[in-house]
Amino acid sequence: MSQEASRSIRGDGGELRARAHRSWEDDVLPALVRYTAIPCLSPDFDEGWEASGHLAEAASLLQAWAEGKAVDGLRAEVLGGSGRTPLLLVDAPATGGRTGTVLVYGHLDKQPPLGEWRDGLGPFAPVREGDRLYGRGTADDGYALFAAVTAVEILDAASIPRPRVVVMVEASEESGSPDLPGHLDALGATLGSPDLVVCLDSGCLSYDRLWLTSSLRGNLVATVSVQVLTEGVHSGGAGGIVPTSFRLLRLLLDRLEDPRTGEVRLAALHADGRPERSQTVPPSWNAAEAFPVVPGLELEGTSDEDRLVRRAWSPVLAVTGMDGIPAVRDGGNVLRPSTTAKISIRLPPTVDAASAKAALESTLTAAPPSGARVEVRVDGAANGWAAPPIDAWVDHAFTRASEELFGTAPGSFGEGGTIPFLAMLTERYPGVPLVATGVLGPGSNAHGPNEFLHLPMARAVTVATARLVEAAGARSPGAAR
Numbered sequence: 001m002s003q004e005a006s007r008s009i010r011g012d013g014g015e016l017r018a019r020a021h022r023s024w025e026d027d028v029l030p031a032l033v034r035y036t037a038i039p040c041l042s043p044d045f046d047e048g049w050e051a052s053g054h055l056a057e058a059a060s061l062l063q064a065w066a067e068g069k070a071v072d073g074l075r076a077e078v079l080g081g082s083g084r085t086p087l088l089l090v091d092a093p094a095t096g097g098r099t100g101t102v103l104v105y106g107h108l109d110k111q112p113p114l115g116e117w118r119d120g121l122g123p124f125a126p127v128r129e130g131d132r133l134y135g136r137g138t139a140d141d142g143y144a145l146f147a148a149v150t151a152v153e154i155l156d157a158a159s160i161p162r163p164r165v166v167v168m169v170e171a172s173e174e175s176g177s178p179d180l181p182g183h184l185d186a187l188g189a190t191l192g193s194p195d196l197v198v199c200l201d202s203g204c205l206s207y208d209r210l211w212l213t214s215s216l217r218g219n220l221v222a223t224v225s226v227q228v229l230t231e232g233v234h235s236g237g238a239g240g241i242v243p244t245s246f247r248l249l250r251l252l253l254d255r256l257e258d259p260r261t262g263e264v265r266l267a268a269l270h271a272d273g274r275p276e277r278s279q280t281v282p283p284s285w286n287a288a289e290a291f292p293v294v295p296g297l298e299l300e301g302t303s304d305e306d307r308l309v310r311r312a313w314s315p316v317l318a319v320t321g322m323d324g325i326p327a328v329r330d331g332g333n334v335l336r337p338s339t340t341a342k343i344s345i346r347l348p349p350t351v352d353a354a355s356a357k358a359a360l361e362s363t364l365t366a367a368p369p370s371g372a373r374v375e376v377r378v379d380g381a382a383n384g385w386a387a388p389p390i391d392a393w394v395d396h397a398f399t400r401a402s403e404e405l406f407g408t409a410p411g412s413f414g415e416g417g418t419i420p421f422l423a424m425l426t427e428r429y430p431g432v433p434l435v436a437t438g439v440l441g442p443g444s445n446a447h448g449p450n451e452f453l454h455l456p457m458a459r460a461v462t463v464a465t466a467r468l469v470e471a472a473g474a475r476s477p478g479a480a481r
């Protein structure tokens with residue numbers, strides 16, 4: 001065994017951890033705080049994103065930070081144009097004669113504030129409290145670029161040879177990644193075919209080990225509008241004669257789900273058969289504490305294991321916005337002309353989003369209740385993703401990283417959320433191993449108020465990324481094994 005190989009197996013685990021810690025404290029956090037202050041909302045939540053310039057500002061902040069790193073030959077470039085949101089591409093050439101490419105994915109666009117943030121916190125006013133950095137986009141997914149580039153930096157500082165690393169940070173993820181295919185097409189030859197893809201936009205069930213994402217749900221986002229009048233009228237005059245748009249909308253939603261159980265009624269939205277999947281529940285995880293539920297709330301599912309399987313494999317409907325209804329203080333005795341709901345439906349990993357979309361449209365538009373004017377617009381249809389069996393060398397590197405960081409093997413679980421990028425990439429590069437992991441764990445509350453980044457987990461994911469990159473390099477022809 002060469003000296004180099006022996007060092008990469010022993011001895012440098014503590015060094016990488018220490019370097020990651022120092023980089024995060026001295027260098028990453030100040031920049032991440034500046035990024036967090038930018039309201040760089042995803043295009044779905046900021047129609048005027050081009051004029052407001054927040055996405056461009058965030059991209060150039062991250063670009064400038066990456067360019068300042070002590071990584072030989074590193075290039076950071078912001079691509080845009082054709083009305084597409086910016087894409088930041090950081091390219092760090094291979095070192096030590098290694099070959100191949102590792103592609104690391106993250107995104108810089110954010111969800112809107114969504115809800116009341118606790119006193120002293122705000123979505124764009126970052127606050128550090130101990131091990132947590134609060135603010136919108138800290139964990140979803142601003143940390144990703146920092147973790148990926150720091151992984152490269154600490155490998156180089158420790159003289160551990162590695163393949164080329166390309167970090168791709170897009171800016172339309174929270175809108176379903178509509179701009180990503182165009183960017184990938186334009187990049188085609190530049191990216192080549194990666195040997196490993198690492199996606200840093202996923203979650204963890206606990207902060208005491210690394211977690212691998214075994215599946216993701218897909219997503220349908222639609223707007224359903226029911227109109228009964230051309231203008232509002234006195235509810236005393238019309239009530240009892242003109243059906244209300246709210247009730248008719250309820251009838252439409254009942255076609256989609258059983259209102260008592262939440263069970264989705266459309267066969268096309270269920271996975272074929274019910275996949276028999278088990279799930280390890282870490283001792284520190286229980287559903288009642290994983291979410292800020294009110295005391296006494298009865299949860300769905302029969303056990304925590306069942307809940308995790310349901311979250312991974314069941315379709316579920318949520319109404320995420322409504323129009324046509326005034327705020328409570330402004331409500332009068334009016335029979336309103338229309339009610340519009342925005343709905344978000346999570347789809348099981350293996351359901352075809354296009355078929356689900358067709359089923360949704362035909363279900364909602366067939367025989368409008370009471371002959372009302374019903375309009376349905378599907379704004380997004382994204383496939384889920386079920387991980388293919390993980391390659392042994394990837395499994396080995398990830399397991400080793402979890403053991404050196406936490407003294408325990410990694411876990412794996414099905415995510416309830418959607419990362420359209422993974423399905424796109426699996427289609428584009430069939431057979432390329434793909435590791436999806438991340439920092440979105442208990443309480444981190446991406447897409448809600450009080451989002452925080454768990455800093456020890458962010459550093460751990462940084463070291464894990466370094467280990468995966470190192471392992472991909474060790475497969476280069478000629479590399480000492």
Ligand SMILES: [Zn+2]
Nearest residue numbers: 140141173201
């Ligand atoms: Zn995200």
